Amino acid sequence: MTRIRFKIRYDKCIQGMQFLATLMPGITQYYxxxxxxxxDREHLLDWGRPISGDRYxxxxxxxxxxxxxxxxxxxxxxxxxxxxxxRKRVYIRRDENKLHLFSNEEAPQFPALSHSDRxxxxxxxxxxxxxxxxELRELSHQDPAYEAAWELPGLNNEMNPxxxxxxxxxxxxxxNSLVDASVIDRSATRL
Numbered sequence: 001m002t003r004i005r006f007k008i009r010y011d012k013c014i015q016g017m018q019f020l021a022t023l024m025p026g027i028t029q030y031y032x033x034x035x036x037x038x039x040d041r042e043h044l045l046d047w048g049r050p051i052s053g054d055r056y057x058x059x060x061x062x063x064x065x066x067x068x069x070x071x072x073x074x075x076x077x078x079x080x081x082x083x084x085x086x087r088k089r090v091y092i093r094r095d096e097n098k099l100h101l102f103s104n105e106e107a108p109q110f111p112a113l114s115h116s117d118r119x120x121x122x123x124x125x126x127x128x129x130x131x132x133x134x135e136l137r138e139l140s141h142q143d144p145a146y147e148a149a150w151e152l153p154g155l156n157n158e159m160n161p162x163x164x165x166x167x168x169x170x171x172x173x174x175x176n177s178l179v180d181a182s183v184i185d186r187s188a189t190r191l
Contacts, residue, residue: 003160006053010082011112013052013068016121018089018108021101023122024129029072029099030061031129034136037063039124041143041164043116051117056159058149061133062140063159072099 013036020027020035027035040050054065070078071086078086091102110118128136140146145163 002162004162005055005158006050006161008053008055008067009051009112010067010071011085012117013054013065013071014082014086014089015108015110015112016052016117017068017072017086017101018103018105019110019113019118019121020125021090022103022108023125025102026093026100027125027129029069029101030133031136032072032101033064033069034062034140035121035124035128036065036068037140037143038128039117039120040065041161042124043120044161044164046120047116050161051113051120056145056161057156058146058159059156061137063143063146064156072101 016036017032020032024031036052036054037056040052040054040056044050052065052068054067056063057066067078071082072092087104089104089108091104093100093102113121128139131139141150143159143163144166145159145161148163149157149159
């Protein structure tokens with residue numbers, strides 16, 4: 001099976017987290033991850049590219065965007081310039097096992113996020129941001145890419161977005177369009 005991986009856009013990841021923290025101050029890492037997941041998937045299907053380009057892994061409570069999660073964690077090991085940009089834009093307050101995100105700016109600008117990026121993140125937040133933890137967990141577990149990754153041996157297996165394309169009329173045409181649009185990281189993709 002073809003495995004695809006997208007080019008990650010760290011600027012969109014960081015600005016997207018700040019955007020969500022602006023719309024819902026105190027949003028936790030769990031909801032940030034799920035809101036991004038649904039927004040990335042829907043944006044890919046509608047516009048031919050994800051918002052973040054992040055790599056999703058199948059964890060116990062559902063899909064988790066790897067790099068976004070790493071940036072939120074205090075001990076992420078990410079390059080200093082990314083951590084510095086994150087800290088300029090987002091303040092993180094720890095409350096036991098929850099990390100709450102807040103915008104560090106009163107009137108933030110989001111130059112890396114397109115109109116559709118902001119629209120899909122806001123729509124995903126409106127739909128999923130107030131769901132109970134169990135409902136959101138159950139809903140995200142129904143994703144075919146999650147199900148396939150969860151069935152693999154081991155933990156935290158990478159999800160393959162190729163499963164998302166299967167809902168389209170012709171997944172091969174969609175895959176070729178993604179290659180032509182250069183949103184796929186060819187170094188990590190078997191075509």
